[in-house]
Amino acid sequence: MDLFLTLVSGVAWTVVYVEAIRVGLRDRTYAMPVAALALNFAWEATYAVGEFRAGVSPQGVVNVVWALADVVIIWTYLRYGRAELPGFVTRPLFAAWSVLVFGSGFAVQWLFLAHFGSHDATRYAAFLQNLLMSGLFIALYADRRGPRGQSLVIAVAKWLGTLAPTLLFGVVEDSPFILGLGVLCSVFDLAYIGLLVWGRRVAAVPAGREPADPEPAGLTP
Template sequence: MGLTDTPPPHVPSWVVPASGALLITGAISWDMCYVLMSIRSHRTKSYGMPLLALALNLSWELIYAARVAEHPLERLGFLVWLLLDVPLVYTTLKNAKHEWRHSPLVAENIGAVLTAMVALGCAANYAVADWWLSAPGTGFGDKSGKWWAGREGFDCTELAFWTAGLAQLALGTGCLAMLLVRGHSGGTSYAIWFCRALGTLTGWIGSTSLLWWYWPEAHGFFVNPMGIFLMTTCLACDTAYPFTLAVVRRSERVLSDGRLVSGISVKQSAAPIVKKRL
């Protein structure tokens, strides 16, 4: 976002293009992540993106492609993401029954569950975008040079930073939690983690940090306590992920059909189960 911004004279002319290049690098990294995740999910008969993160990402991409993006490169990026979402959604719907055996209600209604989550995500993202773009000057600092739909004072960079940050938080924490709960690496790999982490570091953090350093009056939100919390939490999860993945892969088992399961046995409780009468 922000490819149409016109910075003040004190900002070097290369800053906005360089920030855009980092954003594109992040987008390509996420493209690779989506492709690798779909392939790995198919091979291991699992899925690699937590349901909440998938719903948030899909709804974010739908709303921003239709409501916010205006530069051709931005629209192209969202279109590619939406196309790559198709195999992600397919493998999730197809293989969720294996991962949700402990909850038949979810396993048998995964399509309805995901549809409801995406619908709620679309409503939330549309509400935020509509409020943000309803009047100029929304957000942190001076929005001079920030353009949207031919009008000045609308900062889509900050809007995307916050909304994408929440989706990143759900994805980073969700992927780590899912790995720990499952105890196997179905739907994920070191290459997937690397592409995902690189996309976060360049497309979300790197591109915005460059703008903040040279154009702080409009990008002070980057060092806002909430922004710091989002970034440090996501980076912490991405840092811990490969080490957790290494531990999980040492203990997982491969079934005859290619599925992966946890190799750590669950100890049965020594306490007797007593049924209480109501």
């Protein structure tokens, strides 16, 4: 069961990254909220180094692959992200802001590591930033007034990729804290999936086309 849930999580998150790259390049934007992207990249880079210090491991290899995928997503953010901001944001200001966001991502991960130790820090940081990402995806939809730079594949894969470790660490390993965070992630993820489905249905209805009201009986000539 442990191996199965780990594989589900690994495959699902890989799908998230690959689809985020594809959608970002297609829509000429970035497909992951930048604060969550910064935390994700810092988590993967930090714990990839930690894993390899003890020797080559499957999780360490996965972390490196995910970190490399994040580098491509970061490139889409750097390439297209300034266009999402107000016009007064100059290139130097955008660069300074980006350094602050990504630097803060590493600082947060290292603070978790210093306080909780590697075993708990990997889990606590991952689920807390996952919950943040779930909420920020909904905010991204609202900010862009639609699904540009987003996809149902990303939403579903993220949900499954988080649900699997929620069951593993929250249920199998009996951690109420992680179980609670995982449940909250699922609530937000399912809400986001519902939002994307609803948006598709609304977009599929031609503008101005509404069902005609039936004429009252007895008024037809």
